Amino acid sequence: MRLSARPNAIAASTSFMSMSKWSFLLTAASTLYAEAVKRDAYHPESKLDVSRLHGSLPDRTSSAKRNIKRLAILRPFSRLDVKALSHSFDEWDAFLPCDISKRIEYTVDPPVLVDVFLSYSQTFESYKPAIDHVRSIIDGFAANYNASGWEQCIRSIKRIECDIDPQMDIYAVHEAHTNRMWVHGPNQQFVKSMDMILGGEFGHYDAVFVMESDVSPVRQYWLDSLLEDAERDPFMILGSKYLGDSWNEFRSSLPLSLQHHMNGNAVYNATHPFLKELLNQLQLEEDTPYHAVPYDYRISQILVEGMLGILPEIPPDIVDNWSKSKGLELERNTKKFRALWDTYGNKNGKTGSTIVRESQVIANYAGTNLLPQHRESIGASLVHGGAHYESWDSLKCEITLVITEWCDGLASNLLSQIDASSHPFSKVILMIPHSMAQHDINALSSIQTKIDVYIKKRDSDFMDMCNAPVNTEYFMMTNSYHIVSQQVDLLFTNDSRRLPVIPFTRADISYCQDSQTCVKAYEESKQFDKQSKIIVQDFDMLFRTDLRDKFCSIWRERYGHESVPVGDLGIQDSLGPMGPTATTYTSFLSMRGILGDFYAFTDQGKKNTFKRIISVEEEEDGAYGETVLSNHILKEEATIGDIMNHVETYQLKSERYLGLSPSFTPPMVNLSTKSKQKQGKTVKKKKSAKQKTSKTLKGIKSVSKSEKKSKSKN
Numbered sequence: 001m002r003l004s005a006r007p008n009a010i011a012a013s014t015s016f017m018s019m020s021k022w023s024f025l026l027t028a029a030s031t032l033y034a035e036a037v038k039r040d041a042y043h044p045e046s047k048l049d050v051s052r053l054h055g056s057l058p059d060r061t062s063s064a065k066r067n068i069k070r071l072a073i074l075r076p077f078s079r080l081d082v083k084a085l086s087h088s089f090d091e092w093d094a095f096l097p098c099d100i101s102k103r104i105e106y107t108v109d110p111p112v113l114v115d116v117f118l119s120y121s122q123t124f125e126s127y128k129p130a131i132d133h134v135r136s137i138i139d140g141f142a143a144n145y146n147a148s149g150w151e152q153c154i155r156s157i158k159r160i161e162c163d164i165d166p167q168m169d170i171y172a173v174h175e176a177h178t179n180r181m182w183v184h185g186p187n188q189q190f191v192k193s194m195d196m197i198l199g200g201e202f203g204h205y206d207a208v209f210v211m212e213s214d215v216s217p218v219r220q221y222w223l224d225s226l227l228e229d230a231e232r233d234p235f236m237i238l239g240s241k242y243l244g245d246s247w248n249e250f251r252s253s254l255p256l257s258l259q260h261h262m263n264g265n266a267v268y269n270a271t272h273p274f275l276k277e278l279l280n281q282l283q284l285e286e287d288t289p290y291h292a293v294p295y296d297y298r299i300s301q302i303l304v305e306g307m308l309g310i311l312p313e314i315p316p317d318i319v320d321n322w323s324k325s326k327g328l329e330l331e332r333n334t335k336k337f338r339a340l341w342d343t344y345g346n347k348n349g350k351t352g353s354t355i356v357r358e359s360q361v362i363a364n365y366a367g368t369n370l371l372p373q374h375r376e377s378i379g380a381s382l383v384h385g386g387a388h389y390e391s392w393d394s395l396k397c398e399i400t401l402v403i404t405e406w407c408d409g410l411a412s413n414l415l416s417q418i419d420a421s422s423h424p425f426s427k428v429i430l431m432i433p434h435s436m437a438q439h440d441i442n443a444l445s446s447i448q449t450k451i452d453v454y455i456k457k458r459d460s461d462f463m464d465m466c467n468a469p470v471n472t473e474y475f476m477m478t479n480s481y482h483i484v485s486q487q488v489d490l491l492f493t494n495d496s497r498r499l500p501v502i503p504f505t506r507a508d509i510s511y512c513q514d515s516q517t518c519v520k521a522y523e524e525s526k527q528f529d530k531q532s533k534i535i536v537q538d539f540d541m542l543f544r545t546d547l548r549d550k551f552c553s554i555w556r557e558r559y560g561h562e563s564v565p566v567g568d569l570g571i572q573d574s575l576g577p578m579g580p581t582a583t584t585y586t587s588f589l590s591m592r593g594i595l596g597d598f599y600a601f602t603d604q605g606k607k608n609t610f611k612r613i614i615s616v617e618e619e620e621d622g623a624y625g626e627t628v629l630s631n632h633i634l635k636e637e638a639t640i641g642d643i644m645n646h647v648e649t650y651q652l653k654s655e656r657y658l659g660l661s662p663s664f665t666p667p668m669v670n671l672s673t674k675s676k677q678k679q680g681k682t683v684k685k686k687k688s689a690k691q692k693t694s695k696t697l698k699g700i701k702s703v704s705k706s707e708k709k710s711k712s713k714n
Contacts, residue, residue, distance in 0.1 A: 067271075068206040068230055070113045072197050073154075075211055076189050078121040078169060079130070084213040085118070086133045089140075089150075091216055095381075097223035098153035112227055115202070116157045119193040121169050121185055123161050134159050153223055158202065162192040174506065177315045180292045180322060187295045190264065191282050198270050208268045214366075215265050215384045222381035226361045230267050235357040236274050236344075237299070239266025240384065244368030246605025255313050261300030262356055263364040265384045274344035274355065278302065281333075289319045289330055302333075303355065306341030309334055367604045369491055369501070387604050389491040389501055392424045396498065398472040399490075399542070401425040403480060404464045405432045409440045410480035413613060415447040423488040426472065428453045431464040462579030465538075466552035470545045474500070478539050481614035488609050490542065493600050500542040502586075502599055503606035505535040528554075529590040534583070534601065539610050541582035544598060551588045555580050 077085040103111040118138075124131040137157065144151045169185040176182050190210070197208055207230060219225070230238055239262035251259060268275055278299055285291050290298060292315060301312035311332065319330055345355045363378050366385030375388070392399075401423075405411045411430055418428070430444065434457045441455060458464060465477060478484075491501035507522035526532050589595040 066109055066112075066231060068112055068227060070115075070203065070205045071227070072202075072205045072208045072270075073114060073116045073211050074119060074193055074197060074208050075116060075213065076119045076121070076186075076193060077130075077213060078171070078185060078189075079127055080171075081213050082127075082129050082133050086137060088213040088216070089137060092150040095217035095220050095222060096153065097150050097217070097221070099221050099224055100148060100152045102224075103152065113155050114153065114223065115155055115205075117193070117197055118157065118159045119189065119196075120159070120161045121164050121189045122166055123163050124159070126166065160193065160196050162189045164188050164192075176292070178317050178321075180289055180318045182292060183294050184291065187282065187291060187298075188286070190295045191279060194268070194279055205270050207270055210265050210268070211382075212265055212384070215362075215382055217381060218375065218378065218383050219381040222361065225381045226267065226359075229359050229361045233357055234269075234354050235267075236269050236272040236355045237262050237266050238269075238357050238359050238362075239263055240359055240362045240364035240380075242364050242366065244365045244386070244605065245607060246367050255301075256308075256310060257300040257304040257312065258297060260304075261297050262358075263366065263384060264294070264296035265362065265364065265382075266296075267359070267362075272344075274340065277340055277344075289314045289322045292318045302337050303341070303345070305334055306337030306339075307345065309338065369602055369604050369606070371489055371491070387602055388494060390494045390498065392490040392492060393498070394424065394426075397474055398426045399424050400468075400470045400472045400475040401428045401484075402464060402468040402470065402475055402477045403428060403430045404477065405430055405436075405444075405480045407433070409444055410614065412444060412447060414478070414480065414483045415444065415449055415453060417483050419450050421484040421486055421488065423484050424490055425451060425476075425484075427451055429468050429470065429475075430455045431458050431468055432456070434458060465543070465548065465580050465585075466555065470548075472545065474542050474544055475548075476539070476542055476609065478610045482539070482610040482612050485607070485609055485611050487607075489607055490609075491602070499598065499600045502536055502542065502601050503540045504586075504601045504603055506603060507533045507535050526587065527584050528587040532587045532590050534586055534590070536582040536586050538582045539608075540606065541585065543582075543585065547589060547598065548585070551585050552580060554588065555584075 075085060075088075097114075098111075118134050120127075120130050120134070122130075124134070138159070141151050141154070141157050164185060168181065168188075170179075170181055170183070171185050172179060172182045194208060196202075197205060209226065241260060241262060247254065281302060282295055282298065285298075290312070293301065293312070298312075304310050305312060311334070314330070323329060360379070361381045362384065363380035363382065364384045365378075368386045370386040370388050371391050373391070375383070375386075403411050403414060411432075415428070415430075418425075428449070428451060430453060432441065432444075432455060436457070445453070445455060447453070454469075456467075456469060458467060460467070468475065468477075493499045493501060522533075522535065586595060586599070589598065
């Protein structure tokens with residue numbers, strides 16, 4: 001559970017801070033190809049489709065000699081997952097590792113000898129529950145060895161200990177950018193466990209399968225399938241890249257080595273000489289900033305640096321602090337890794353084998369929320385990670401969608417497309433400005449949908465959450481800058497309580513402290529519960545209507561019926577007022593001590609329920625007199641070429657939409673009096689800039705044909 005790299009722990013900061021410290025912008029295969037071409041040792045026949053890293057060779061025939069005769073299954077655990085290790089063997093009862101009949105009545109080759117190693121990160125003597133659980137597992141195995149259960153697939157279960165100092169047995173994800181030792185425990189446990197298993201004390205093993213307690217079998221005979229997969233083609237590491245959806249919105253901006261790294265839950269070829277070099281390198285790096293990278297990700301960095309010469313990304317604060325304390329510069333190992341790659345990884349090298357191969361049996365979904373329909377679609381026999389939840393049940397609860405409309409009838413986008421989405425909403429409440437023109441209201445009312453739409457005029461801005469007349473058990477919120485996603489998957493716990501599972505962000509982790517927006521949200525989260533560390537986005541919350549009513553009653557007692565200046569809430573440097581939010585709602589429930597009675601939370605990533613179609617830039621322009629709709633129409637209907645050739649049409653649309661609409665009061669624009677005065681100079685500058693833009697547009701027609709051709713070539 002902790003030994004391999006948790007994808008969201010590494011990538012979440014990239015997502016939250018727009019690809020900050022860990023990110024490496026590499027968006028096209030052509031870029032990778034160009035990097036490889038620059039190397040004087042590049043071989044034209046081995047173009048980078050990552051085939052040199054992840055290869056596929058012809059299947060061996062059934063008569064080929066078996067390479068794996070002895071397999072070690074390494075099951076690492078720490079104090080945090082002692083119980084999880086015990087429970088994980090229960091899954092082996094439900095999904096047998098092997099076809100027992102074939103192991104007993106074999107006719108050709110004898111079955112592969114399989115030993116299980118229970119590896120504790122510290123010493124068994126130092127923690128009694130660890131040795132108690134291990135003894136229970138081993139005693140149960142011995143008692144059932146001659147029965148017809150999974151024990152028939154295993155020759156023995158052994159226990160080993162890594163003797164890591166309890167003070168250094170660390171896996172502190174929230175310190176990943178500042179503490180060089182944040183992942184010391186898992187890194188050391190992997191290296192020490194592999195060293196013990198491959199050291200010869202227990203005999204010779206051809207391969208080691210690292211199987212953490214959160215690797216779950218989902219199909220019968222998973223061990224047989226894994227061994228067949230391992231015999232199919234050569235490999236050094238046989239595993240799975242991250243297959244979940246948590247990276248979807250920013251995957252291409254992640255470092256190449258992270259995108260293609262194999263999760264640590266994998267099969268390692270113990271006979272491959274490159275593996276020994278990698279294990280030795282990991283041990284050598286223990287006292288360097290490279291140790292701040294999870295071992296499986298670090299292996300990928302080494303391979304990519306050796307293959308392409310791309311330097312790894314190490315948290316800069318960790319590098320700076322280490323350099324200052326040691327008085328040293330961080331050593332670059334590109335020459336060393338390139339030599340290793342040319343020796344073991346190059347197709348023309350000594351071994352000619354594939355270094356890393358993707359498994360058809362192992363699927364890495366760490367940091368991913370999985371529903372039953374997702375699990376059923378997974379073709380693998382072993383699934384790593386993935387929090388398992390249940391889907392929304394329409395027979396047990398109804399959900400209303402509350403839409404905040406600010407201007408221009410933008411909600412028509414959402415209403416006209418909602419029937420094309422698979423969603424849980426039984427009705428829609430559209431909260432509109434009190435001053436919205438009747439013809440705009442009629443236009444919204446005329447949109448045909450399969451669900452009922454109710455239109456409600458609001459009395460005050462920012463209070464839609466409290467004022468929406470919801471009569472269903474639950475409701476969700478969005479605004480007219482969004483539409484409903486094509487597929488909405490709400491999560492519920494898979495126990496008898498069936499609680500809604502809400503995505504959240506921890507407010508106290510390092511990448512939150514580096515983000516001004518997140519820091520403000522952190523302060524907001526403490527309005528009711530001073531110890532609150534949960535930040536929930538409004539559009540992710542499934543509000544309970546009865547709890548909303550209690551919360552809003554207290555809100556009004558504290559702050560009145562309108563929104564409140566953010567400064568009164570202890571949040572500094574804000575431009576405008578703030579109303580009740582999902583974060584303050586959860587803080588209120590936490591203060592009452594009932595949050596856990598009604599909700600469960602996950603930081604495993606999420607799928608967005610709503611998709612933004614109006615950009616932030618378009619929204620911001622509304623503050624200066626350009627309504628959102630005008631910008632959206634121009635963006636959709638006018639390409640640069642259209643504007644060049646149809647300046648008069650552009651000006652006509654501007655005249656229709658550029659007037660400041662009194663009803664246009666989105667949250668980021670509804671400024672307080674002081675803020676408006678403060679923004680006065682900025683507004684003038686903005687208008688001046690737009691006047692210049694208008695003059696520029698008039699001269700666009702004079703662009704020469706040669707300039708156009710030059711641009712098109714570029």
